[in-house]
Each structure stands twice: as structure tokens, then as C-alpha cells.
Amino acid sequence: MKTRRAVLGDAHVDRAQANTTDVDADFQQFITEVAWGSVWTREGLSRPQRSLLTIAMLAALGHDDELAMHLRATANTGATREEVKETLLQVAVYAGVPAANTAFKVAKRVFAEIDADGEEAL
Template sequence: MSHHDKGDEGMEVRREVLGDEHVDRATANATAFTRDFQELITAYAWGEIWTRPGLDRRSRSMITLTALVARGHHEELAMHVRAALRNGLTVDEIKEVLLQCAIYCGVPDANTAFRIAQQVLSDEGAL
């Protein structure tokens, strides 16, 4: 599959996982300076990795939440809590992922993650 095809496939998955509103905003805000980066993450992260058959999207969401907590990427965490709901995780499953993170990533990081997730889940009407 060509880079262009992976970009098209990646855009489809990106929209399914993150939602049209988020993707439309990200692409509309792309500049001449950031456009290549947007294309890279669409083709590589979404077209190459999220489309692989070895893990389902629920599992990929759990892994992504954990990695974002571990690295302290709070802006991305909020986006991926929404994505986790779209990918079929329940509120209780998201809570369990964050509890697991408290042990392996640290209580302060999990504390922040719980605060962010609670706000997102509330905004989404899940709580």
C-alpha cells in the first residue's frame, strides 16, 4: 500500500476514533509549517499502527491511555478518553486503566488523569 493509501486509510480510522469534529478542527488549523506533521501522524499512527490486525481498538485505547498517563501528556489524554468511549470502553474500564496506572505510573500522574477523565466523561454525558 502506498503512503497516499495509508494516509486515506489513516484518515478514515482517525475520524472513527477521534470523531469528525476533532479531525476537522486539527486539519483546518494546519498551517504550511504543521501540515506535513498532520499528514505524518495520519498516515503513520492511524494508517500504519491503528489499522494493524494484532490488537483491537479497545486494547489500543487502553495502551494509549496508559502511555499518555505515564508520559504526562494531558492534552492528548482528554482526547483519548473520548476516543476510548468511541472504541467501546466503559467508564468502569477507563477507571480500572487509571487505577492500574496509579501503581505503575505513579499516584500524582493518576491523580491528574482521574481529574481530566472525570471532566471529559462528564462533558460526554457518561457520568
């Protein structure tokens, strides 16, 4: 939970926890233990590297809501906007221009929201 909160922020995790029901309680526990407790805490890749890889995979797979969440999380992971742009160019080459086009639209929206909210600039 410590890593999940460090990456996604307390507000996001608190919302996810508050919205947990009997239907998804086991899933919430699973992602906290496996994704955040086992994978994100491993040595071998830095937090910014893991962040950028996650962004690339979510963009390639078209998971726009999760992509937006992880783009917002770059404020906590140390991945820069320049690195995000480069990552999305890689997505264009290896996952297709339509996937990257959508991902760039999501990134533009998320970064504009961050800027408008006066959140820490990346």
C-alpha cells in the same frame, strides 16, 4: 484518515485539518499515515485495547490534552468507563500516584462534559 475519523470523530479531525498550516502540515500527514494508517489498523490488538493502552501511556507521560481527547474518543473505540478506571489504577502502580491522580481528574472532567452534552454514555 478513515481510522483517525472513526476513533476521534469527524469534528475533531475537521478542526485539526482546518488549523493545519505550513508549520505542521508534514506532522499532520505523518500522524495520519503512521499512527492512524499503520499502527491503529494493525491486527493483534482490538480497538478498545489500543484505546486503553493509549490512555495509559498519555496518563503516565502527563500529556493531559491528548489524554482528554482519547478519553472522549472512548465513545468511538468501545473502551468502557470501567475499563478506563482500571487502566488508570494500573497507571498509579506503574507510573506513579501523581500521574494517575491527574489522569483521574481529567477523566472526571471529560466524562462530566460528555454527560452534560448528552453524548453517548460509555
